[in-house]
Amino acid sequence: MANPYLPQEILIDVFSRLPTKSIGKFRCLSKSWRTLLTTTEFIEFHLTRKTHKENLILVNPSHSLHVITLPIENDSVPRNLELLNTWTEVVGSCNGLVLLLNDEVKVFVVNPITLQQVNIPDSPVALKKNESFSMYGFGYDCSNDDYKIVTLSYYDTDNEYEPDCIDTFVDVFSLKRGVWKRVSCSPYDHAVPDISSGAFVNGAIHWLASSRESGYRSVIAGFDLANEVFYEIPPPNDVDLARFVFYKLVVLGGCLCLVNNTKSEFWMMKEYGLVESWTNFKIDVDCEWDIVKPLCFIGDEEVMLINEGDSLVVYSIKDRTMKDMVFGGIPSMFIDGGTFVESLVSPDFNG
Template sequence: MEKKRIIRQLLPVEEEAEIPVLPQEIVVEILSRLPIKSLCKFRCVSKQWLSLMSDPLLAKSHLKKTIRNDCFYSQRKRVLISSHNLYCLEYASIGRFDENLVALELDYPLKDASNGLAELIDSARDGSLYCERSEEEEEEDEFPVMVKLNMPCCVNQRNWVDILGSCNGLVCISPDEDTLYLFNPSTRESKRIPDPPSSFAPDGLSVNGFGYDFVNDDYKVVKVGCGNVFVYSLRRDSWRIVCSFPYDDNVYEPGVHLNGAVHWMASYGDGADYRCVVAAFSLEEEVISDLPAPDIVDTSFEFVAGVLNGCLCVLHSRNQMHNDFWVMTEYGMGETWTKLTLSLSYICMKPLCLAQNGEALLEVDGKLLLYNLEDDSYRYLAVDGIPEGDGFEADTYLETLVSPNGFFRP
């Protein structure tokens, strides 16, 4: 034993290798190149890594690389589908003939909140609903009666989820009536948007929009109602009345975000002074201005604004079948409106994006299709995982680390 001890003392001592400590900016640079799924897993490594994954610096760096790198952009883009539930679809798989499209079901706020109709159906007996007459009605008759109402045998248990807009990985959704959330489908983080104060909350019909104020680094929800424009600021976490809405009360669809503004089709005036325009609300300056509409558009009631490949669009939205729409090839320049005629007809259409092969991905009357703008051919897309029969609405989003809870009041 003594001999072994002496030999150990004579041998060189191996120093423990030190793990190099990389500068913070190098770590952020490396992590910003990784997919969201991996980054979310890294949160479980340690408290330090959890803090790092929640750092707005990493979220901004990751987002910037996603937007500037075509490969990252393609890998991290998703199609969001709403049909009594929320689903996501990989953008990179769209347009490949040899690959089936599979939608993944998402978790989101108020997902399991049962709707009132489903609760009513649950109380039905023998496939029918029996309702007692009121006490006043019973007093008028000598004998109380039961009213039998034939109801559908199958009712979806969940509310419809309205998609009001998407920007930088955050989606504004309404999973229940008059309830708004900012939701990141990639990280599953969400924030309930407070209701507007009762002193200026718009009564009756109102429409919304959602987008990013680049100058002030702020995400804003815009609500139009009662002749006013109301703005919710995520950074302030509060609502404000910012200006009047100087147009007719015939705006029904959510606005679309483009070039730092939210856009709706709108109209004002009477007779010879009647004008149909694209109303553009600047999220930075919080003022509203007119953009020229196509000359053929004579009423905003039947048209909506859209966006395709970074260009503003005007599309038909109701009442009858149409086979055309307009694209503004240079933003703000009315003379650049270009009419596109399609080889299919639609009642309602929403442009989503250009797919990998250059075809336009469109939502047409509750279905997805790819349209080749060069040869006027198209094909409908079958998506596994989405129940058939109810139709759906769709939007797109990017997989990012942007957190709806990462903004604080100044």
């Protein structure tokens, strides 16, 4: 039982240093502790400690979810996540919440640690799914203390004129308010070869797109979640401005990462917004499969990736070697994945 003479701020300070799973156990030991440990104030303070473990969340070929805690040890084994559905894509994560899509393109926000989940309703103004293309993004708007889902959707005109995409509609869902709204159409052409999820960094969700100006140069378009407007991020100086729209844009090591899959080449923006901060590395070994998606760094010299063979592989930047990621003596097979931090944040603002 909680000590009635121990100041609440002391209790909060002590509990905030504990792992997320331990907090769940302590919530069951005392009514007063449960009340304290479920307050919004405690959950937010616990999140700010920045000591929470990072995890991989992975979708296997059977479309179930698995989680593995980083850093990976020799005896690490992915654990099955008891969130039953036919999962197809990990869109992104923020503060311990993960946005997932299922095979019916239904959107879910889940906390993989507490197993809370919320099924996000379709936008009432959304384009028909069988007649359009859509890309999703997920992030946190710190100015309004709100988590937002952004959908870019468009009809592909499929004609000989440029730009190919006449209008890209931008819909934003507020988890805090529980409503969708449509904002102004995107100023960019989003009819890109790879219908990819947005990359959330520095309060904005980013996609590759083409300018509508003469020449249709490739751009990195950021969507500011606070102001709900688009702006451009400068690309690396050594990329082809007419071609990098064919690349992939992801988050790697907390940074924007531009990936040329066909050449297995990577650029990372180490300091957000500064063109001089783009750094480059390349996979210098022969690969049977193209790289689909980088997931995370293992230490400072290795990066884990998913390849076209649905395998997890690890590339050593220092040694220039590639190896299969093996769990329990068996090479791992996953079709998509991402990272998230452990947290107590609930996806249900209205629960």
